[in-house]
Amino acid sequence: MSPPLFPFGRALGLVLALTVASAAHADSLRRFALIAGNDEGGDETRPLRFARDDARKMHGLLARLGGVAPGDAKLLLNETSKDFLAALTDLEARAKAAQERGERTALLVYYSGHAKDGTLRLGNTRLGFDDLKRRLSSAPADIRIAILDSCRSGAMTRTKGARRAPAFEIESGASRDARGLVILTSSAADEDSQESDALGGSYFSHHLASGLLGDADRSGDGRVTLFEAYSHAYARTVADTAASSGGAQHPTFSYDLAGNGDLVLTDLRAGGDGLVVPRVAPPGMYYFVDPAGLVVAELDKTDGVERRVALAPGTYRVKRRLPDKLRIGEVQVSRGQPVVLEESRLRDAPFSDDPVKGVSLDGGAWWTLGLSGAVQSYFDAPTRQSLFLSVGLLGAEAQLHDYFRRDWVWGVDVAVGRKQALLDLPTLSGPAYRYSVTSLGTTLASEWPQGRVTPFVGARMAYLVMRRDFEEAAYPDQKFAMFSPGLVAGLRWQPLRRLHVTGRARLHYLLYTLDEQRSLGFWELGALLTYRP
Numbered sequence: 001m002s003p004p005l006f007p008f009g010r011a012l013g014l015v016l017a018l019t020v021a022s023a024a025h026a027d028s029l030r031r032f033a034l035i036a037g038n039d040e041g042g043d044e045t046r047p048l049r050f051a052r053d054d055a056r057k058m059h060g061l062l063a064r065l066g067g068v069a070p071g072d073a074k075l076l077l078n079e080t081s082k083d084f085l086a087a088l089t090d091l092e093a094r095a096k097a098a099q100e101r102g103e104r105t106a107l108l109v110y111y112s113g114h115a116k117d118g119t120l121r122l123g124n125t126r127l128g129f130d131d132l133k134r135r136l137s138s139a140p141a142d143i144r145i146a147i148l149d150s151c152r153s154g155a156m157t158r159t160k161g162a163r164r165a166p167a168f169e170i171e172s173g174a175s176r177d178a179r180g181l182v183i184l185t186s187s188a189a190d191e192d193s194q195e196s197d198a199l200g201g202s203y204f205s206h207h208l209a210s211g212l213l214g215d216a217d218r219s220g221d222g223r224v225t226l227f228e229a230y231s232h233a234y235a236r237t238v239a240d241t242a243a244s245s246g247g248a249q250h251p252t253f254s255y256d257l258a259g260n261g262d263l264v265l266t267d268l269r270a271g272g273d274g275l276v277v278p279r280v281a282p283p284g285m286y287y288f289v290d291p292a293g294l295v296v297a298e299l300d301k302t303d304g305v306e307r308r309v310a311l312a313p314g315t316y317r318v319k320r321r322l323p324d325k326l327r328i329g330e331v332q333v334s335r336g337q338p339v340v341l342e343e344s345r346l347r348d349a350p351f352s353d354d355p356v357k358g359v360s361l362d363g364g365a366w367w368t369l370g371l372s373g374a375v376q377s378y379f380d381a382p383t384r385q386s387l388f389l390s391v392g393l394l395g396a397e398a399q400l401h402d403y404f405r406r407d408w409v410w411g412v413d414v415a416v417g418r419k420q421a422l423l424d425l426p427t428l429s430g431p432a433y434r435y436s437v438t439s440l441g442t443t444l445a446s447e448w449p450q451g452r453v454t455p456f457v458g459a460r461m462a463y464l465v466m467r468r469d470f471e472e473a474a475y476p477d478q479k480f481a482m483f484s485p486g487l488v489a490g491l492r493w494q495p496l497r498r499l500h501v502t503g504r505a506r507l508h509y510l511l512y513t514l515d516e517q518r519s520l521g522f523w524e525l526g527a528l529l530t531y532r533p
Helices: 051-065 081-100 129-137 203-215 226-241 381-386
Strands: 006-010 029-037 073-077 104-112 114-116 119-122 125-128 143-149 179-185 193-196 223-225 252-258 263-267 274-277 284-289 295-301 307-309 314-321 326-333 338-340 347-349 366-378 391-401 408-424 429-447 453-470 478-493 499-514 516-531
Touching: 029 051, 029 081, 051 073, 051 104, 051 203, 051 263, 073 081, 081 104, 081 119, 081 125, 119 129, 125 129, 129 143, 129 179, 143 203, 179 226, 193 203, 203 223, 203 226, 203 263, 203 295, 203 307, 223 226, 226 263, 274 326, 295 307, 326 338, 366 408, 366 499, 391 429, 391 516, 408 453, 429 478, 453 499
Parallel strands: 029 073, 029 104, 104 143, 143 179, 274 338
Antiparallel strands: 006 193, 114 119, 119 125, 179 252, 223 263, 274 307, 284 295, 284 314, 314 326, 326 347, 366 391, 366 516, 391 408, 408 429, 429 453, 453 478, 478 499, 499 516
16 A cells, blocks of 8 residues: 655755765765754745654664764754754864864765755755855765755756766776765755655655665665665655655756765664565565554565665564555564564455554644543642642543644643542531542643654643532532643653553642632643544
8 A cells, every 4th residue: 555645845955964985995984964854944834744753763874874973963953054054064073173084084964844945944044055065065074965855955956967867877886985975855956845644754755764774775785875775765756756746756866976986875784683584585565664653664575585674673563565465463673683574473464454554644633532640739738738639630631733833732621530538727627528629621732752752841721610518518518610820741652653641740820719819839740641543
């Protein structure tokens, strides 16, 4: 099943000073990488969904397989052009110092975000294609690679050496001392770049990353070269977008190299782990799906050939599509050792059990429904003991995500709690009563997704109804009802594709009247278990 399309006028400028290596002397190349992702493009642009996610994925991939040391990589998320250039300046200085020590260097710059009218649009700031190209052309590194995944990003390559097809010829292995500038873009100068919900990223970035994980290693030597990666990303991007409403998307390639070394981008055996699909495994297209339901890698297996995909340690579902059914299973990739995919551990299933099902095709809002539990307590000890008691709450909640803007969540909730207590006042003690609280609330929060863990903060308005119902008729029942503004913060974790677990804290202000107007604060600590339909 082809992943659902999410056509988007996408300007994901991937300017990747990619850690690249000569195939013969990969270990002698010092790699520096600037990876940036920005979902915001300022005025007259619609927020992207996956630019930051693409940047995070590329950052992790380069650190794990691309030979980029942690101290030599910079990851920027939703930063400005000033921040981008400052980070580039720092990496250039470090690359120059390495050159002066006699080291060969490579600079990799990856940007995923908006582009328009010949500029990268980082929020409300701009960085011109020509300015960036001049900067990279003069950067003090032996090899510079820029990758732009953005609408009309092909404008950066059309002035020199652009190819709209992967059928270029490069003499590889002729020199260990390749030097120069290489630019890859996700689309031609007159095309939009597109995103996919099922892939959780742009088509080009996904297929580039999947190729770097092993699908592009057609030679079978355990290394993915620049030309293998581009050829793979080109073919798969064109194929997946050909039937979309945005039309086929054609990546471009520009190179200006002295020397003809074939540049290695990733070493599939660098971490010692990953998944091996043995030569006896049936041919076909294999999909590897993470616990969140996203396709993290693909592998086109031919008959009688062993293939390797450098999946990070974790649990994955494997899918291979047959003419009338699916063959699916689960595989656990352990750290430090490769795992062999065994055909006997896969099972046949109907297409309805497909683990790859995108979410809304229009990229719009999505709902979660859940159950909550919390403890509510007041800061003022005398009040807590005599008037408003500490109590446990059980409730239900509905949340609307990405409706007002990307990564904003609007929620409505209801919760109830009760307990038995004895009246304890300076002038009266002893009467038993039932204390109850009902809370109706609405929250607007902003999230910052970090993979499967998402921190958030927001504001909340609650309407509280508190009652004291005495057992003895001699004492009148009491009722307090009031609005209470507050703040909320917490973490949301996504262990499974449709299941979310949230831990959160709330802080509220309460203004009430008892003989006179009074105020106090209360807090809530709770957890929320939600399901995404």
